[in-house]
Amino acid sequence: MTTIEYTRGDFQSDQEVRWCPGCGDYTILASVQKFMAASGIRKENAVFVSGIGCAARFPYYMATYGMHSIHGRAPAVATGLATARPDLSVWVVGGDGDMMSIGGNHLIHALRRNVNLKILMFNNQIYGLTKGQYSPTSEVGKTTKSSPMGSIDYPFNPMSLALGAEATFVARTLDMDPKHTGEMLEAAYAHKGSAFVEIYQNCNVFNDKAFIALTSKDDRDSNRIYLEHGKPIRFGQDMEKAVVMHNGEATIVDAAAVDETAILIHDQTNMSMAFALSRLSHSPTGPTPLGIFRSVDERGTYDDGVNAQLAKAKSTKGDGNIDDLIRSLGTWTVG
Amino acid sequence: MSTTIEDTEPEALDKVIIRFAGDSGDGMQLAGNRFTDASAAFGNDLATFPSFPAEIRAPAGTLPGVSSFQVQIADFDILTAGDEPDVLVAMNPAALKSNLADLRPMGTIVINTEAFEERNLAKAGYTENPLTDGSLNAYKVIEVPMESLTKEAVKDTGVSGRDVLRSKNMFALGLMAWLYSRPLEPTVDWINAKFGRKPEVAEANIATLKAGYNFGFTTEATKNSAVTVKPAKLPPGEYTTISGNLSLAWGLIAGAKAANLPLFYGSYPITPASDILHELSRHKNFGVRTFQAEDEIAAISASIGAAFGGHLAVTGTSGPGLALKSEALSLAMMTELPLIVINVQRGGPSTGLPTKPEQSDLLFAMYGRHGESPLPIVAASSPSDAYESAIEAVRIALKYMTPVILLSDNSVATGSEPWRLPERDSLPDFRVTFATKPNSPDGEFMPYVRDPLTFARQWAVPGTPGLEHRIGGLEKEEVSGNVSYNSDNHQLMTDTRAWKVANIANDITPVAVDDPDGASTLVLGWGSTLPVIKAAVRRVRNEGHPIAHAHLRHLNPFPANLGEVLKSYDNVLIPELNTGQLIRLIRAEYLVDAVGLNKVSALPFKVTEIEAKLLEMI
Structure with a gap:
């Protein structure tokens, strides 16, 4: 197979992008198109599947195969496609309402099955397309059109949820950090199985500055905790903060106050550590881990499992013959 | 009679209807099968009607x-499992009580007497023992102490505990085999194949089967009852016995083969x-x-994904699941x-009657979607017809690039026939x-370019x-497939989708009318009522009245x-197992003043019910 040199433009469809000016989705779209051009994935083999919501318009803007399906069902549609066609690179794009509310069931089942899907959840902590209701990731007390006295719904922690659903790859990134987004996309693509990437995405119309603690010049260095496999978890303007395990929980301390050996070395294959790190922040208003929480490859993928059974059945029973099948319960002849 | 059993020629009957009834743990479905x-x-023709909780x-x-x-067995081509059993096997008082009303007058009851003790009688609601209070005097009763005879039969086989009485259904089966001169070999072979890994269980079942057969052979009570039903004169050919769920599954495999596509089946378990x-x-x-999806919605969604990927995609369910898939x-x-x-289909609404037959989802199949969303509907009319119906549904779906609803029902799915x-x-x-190639002048692929004859897209x-x-789900511009909110375009696309489905009427077999005598009354059916309507029509004709019959496989378009x-x-x-659904479609479409015969009592029609209605009409 010949290698094709792509540019970002090769992945841009001819459709006008219609998100609100200033929406974080533009940056993510650019990051994804840039990644696709560099990834080596052939354009005809990439498929973007989405549900409903602002983020779900994504496939229309990619010059690949794509399906804009129905609310919440993208992981299920993509599961069928990836199972039928393991030769394809199948990507799922949706928002927090699409993936964690109406489609929560499909998301967790796709993750536990380890279908070879790359799932990008744009989390803006709000319903945008329906013009501003609280979402399953909105903070308690949030005042919205549907919660004038403040939301009383406790939000999901997307990282904890994905880990609890037995996901083999769980990562978080940020629309305003395209370099890191690109790295996460690359790692997700390289992972064999379901990869869940939460992308914090600013909705400047209905939930502006939800991630200001992670994006503002003044605060971002104090609050972004970049996780890197095999490296001690330190962060801050001058790396003055560190994460240690204390009473079984990940805890932020002054690096100077603890012994160097007490600082947690990130191990993305350690489920307990991943879960502990997911609990460091419940909403991105303070120090928040970004990066790969978990990446393990000991489990086979669902689509490979299905296709291996087909191959085994064919090798033991031979190709099926319909004329024999309909006679398989025994026959008699009337002369 | 003074002849001994050995030289008695079994009396030949043209048909007999037997019902095995017992507790759901008694193995009645197995004995019947x-x-x-x-x-x-x-070589008999036969039709079956299983019924279970x-x-x-x-x-x-x-x-x-x-x-x-x-099961009804016959020496001619029967059509249904029969209205009234000639023989009832009652393994306990509850089985007797709930089935006796169906037995024909003077019918035979085979009773497992040892189950008729105080506790079981009370559970079935009997205050007096029907074996002794004279309430069965109008029937021929064969009393069999089935449990002690079963224990005796298996005592040397090594089975113990609960396994001992488990084989008493084989005693009943053996006895019925003797009564109706059935060969034991097919059952013995089946037992050996089924319990090959547990030889003692196989031995116990065979011993009990033979004990039942020999009981019939030797007891005074039954020795003059041995009858047979001779092989049927069915049209020449190779036959198998099939149930509808199996033949439907095979039809899908056959359809995929005919289309040269891999088959993808997404489903969530549902009765x-x-x-x-x-x-x-x-x-x-x-x-x-x-x-096997996490829910009904995922089952159809994954199937849609597989269809996008080029597979023959199928999703299967029953009524409540169709609602979720809408x-x-x-x-x-x-x-x-x-x-x-x-x-x-099963009895509805809601969870309804999950194991009972009903045809009450026709209008749901027709209209159960938001927006203007017409779809072709194909209905299977018998266990064997499910094979052909599945192939036809596949043909239409692929040729016209459309979803097709394939209706079956509990009678088709679980009943069996040759x-x-x-x-x-x-x-x-x-x-x-x-x-494989772009289809527009500028070298692009336009997903909504249509075939001029079928209106199918590529x-x-x-x-x-x-x-x-x-x-995607947003309205698409004709030809290009780009998202379009244009009003004229939506009108055009809505009309085109409707024309596409309506046009299929020209590509399906015209409805055939069975009318040898030039009748003035037509009975029109669809789905699983086919055998019972045919049987009723035959009776009416035998009584000298002309009657015409047509049966629909295609419900949309007609x-x-x-x-x-x-x-x-x-x-x-128009007889239907619903409160009148096809009749509404027929009246609306053709302004024909059709008459309905409707039933939703968890049972198929009886031949006599349709016969009576027809006699009233002609």
């Missing part, structure tokens, strides 16, 4: 726990459709992928992807060609270079000649 297979091997194990000995299996999933999951060597079905309709949606098999190598060839599957395109057919009769009767 074995009797059926032995009769099929003997929705609960896997309702409390033992109670009326809700009764499970039964009715009575689960056997389709079970059967398809056994045939991976045919390239069949089965996906939104996704509209997506498949909007994206114009081929998809088969099977609905094995099936004259299609010849080898007779499978049709409707292989699919995917788009199927371009991911992985094909140069044909990258996006589809065959092109249907209006003409309907208008050529003075009276039209």
Whole structure:
């Protein structure tokens, strides 16, 4: 197979992008198109599947195969496609309402099955397309059109949820950090199985500055905790903060106050550590881990499992013959 | 009579209806199925009607726990499992109580006497023992102490504990085999194959089967009752005994083969459709992928994904599941992807009667979607017809790039009948060609360019270079497939989708009318009422009255000649196991003043019910 040199433009469809000016989705779209051009994935083999919501318009803007399906069902549609066609690179794009509310069931089942899907959840902590209701990731007390006295719904922690659903790859990134987004996309693509990437995405119309603690010049260095496999978890303007395990929980301390050996070395294959790190922040208003929480490859993928059974059945029973099948319960002849 | 049993020629009957009834743990379905297979091997025509509770194990000995299996065997081509059993096997008081009313006058009852003790009688609601209070005097009763005879039969086989009485259904089966001169060999072979790994269990079952047979052979009570039903004169050909869920599954595999596509079946377990999933999951060597989804919505959604990927995609369910699939079905309709949606109807609404037959989802299949969303509907009319109906649904879905609803029901799905098999190598060839080249002057692929004859769009599957395109649930511009909110475009696309489906009327077999005598009354049916309507029509004709019969496989669109057919009769009767659904469609479409015969009592029609209505009308 010949290698094709792509540019970002090769992945841009001819459709006008219609998100609100200033929406974080533009940056993510650019990051994804840039990644696709560099990834080596052939354009005809990439498929973007989405549900409903602002983020779900994504496939229309990619010059690949794509399906804009129905609310919440993208992981299920993509599961069928990836199972039928393991030769394809199948990507799922949706928002927090699409993936964690109406489609929560499909998301967790796709993750536990380890279908070879790359799932990008744009989390803006709000319903945008329906013009501003609280979402399953909105903070308690949030005042919205549907919660004038403040939301009383406790939000999901997307990282904890994905880990609890037995996901083999769980990562978080940020629309305003395209370099890191690109790295996460690359790692997700390289992972064999379901990869869940939460992308914090600013909705400047209905939930502006939800991630200001992670994006503002003044605060971002104090609050972004970049996780890197095999490296001690330190962060801050001058790396003055560190994460240690204390009473079984990940805890932020002054690096100077603890012994160097007490600082947690990130191990993305350690489920307990991943879960502990997911609990460091419940909403991105303070120090928040970004990066790969978990990446393990000991489990086979669902689509490979299905296709291996087909191959085994064919090798033991031979190709099926319909004329024999309909006679398989025994026959008699009337002369 | 003074002759001994050895030289008695069995009396020949033309047909007999037998019902095995017992507790749901008594193995009545198994006994009935074995009797059926032995009769099929003997060459009888037959039809069966299994009936069992929705609960896997309702409390033992109670009326809700009764499970039964009715089979009619005949020396001619019978059509139904029969209205009234000639023989009732009652394994306990509850089975007697809940089935006695159906038995024909002077019918035979085989009773497992040892189950008729105080506790079981009370559970069934008997205050007096029917064996002694004279209430069975109008019947021929064969009393058998089945439990002690079973214990005696298995005492040297090594089975113990609960396994001992487990084989008492084989005693009943053996006794019935003797009464109706069935060969034991097919059952013995089956037992050996089934329990090959547990030789003591196989031995116990065979010993009990033979004990039952010998009981009939030697006891005074039954020795003059031995009768036989001679082989039927069925049309020449190769036959098998088939149930509808199996033949439907095979039809899907055959359809995929005819289309030269891999088969993808997405489903969530639901009664009575689960056997389709079970059967398809056994045939991976045919390239069949089965996906047991997390819910009904995922089942259809994954199937839509597989269809986008170029597979023959099928999802199967029963009524409640179809309700859950409704939104996704509209997506498949909007994206114009081929998809088969099977609905094995059961009694509704809601959870309703999960194991009982009903035809009450026709209007739901027709209209149960948001927006203007017409879809073709195909209905299977018998266990063997489910095979052909499945192939027809596949043909339509692929040729017209549309979802198709395939209706079955509990009677078709779980009933069985002899099936004259299609010849080898007779499978049709409707292989699919995917788009491989751009279809617009500027070298782009336009997903909504249509075939001028079928209005079908092209199927371009991911992985094909140069044909990258996006589809979805938002309204699409004609030709280009770009999202469009244009008002004229929405009118055009809505009309086009409707024309596409309506136009299929020109590509389906015209409805055939069976009318040898020039009748003025037509009985029009659809789905699983086929055998019972045919039987009723035969009776009415035998009584000297002309009557015409037509049966619909295609419910949307109707065959092109249907209006003409309907208008050529003075009276039209439409029997349905619902409160009147086809009749509404017929009246609305053709302004024909048809008469309905409707029933929703958890049972199929009796032949006599349709016969009586027809006699009243002519």
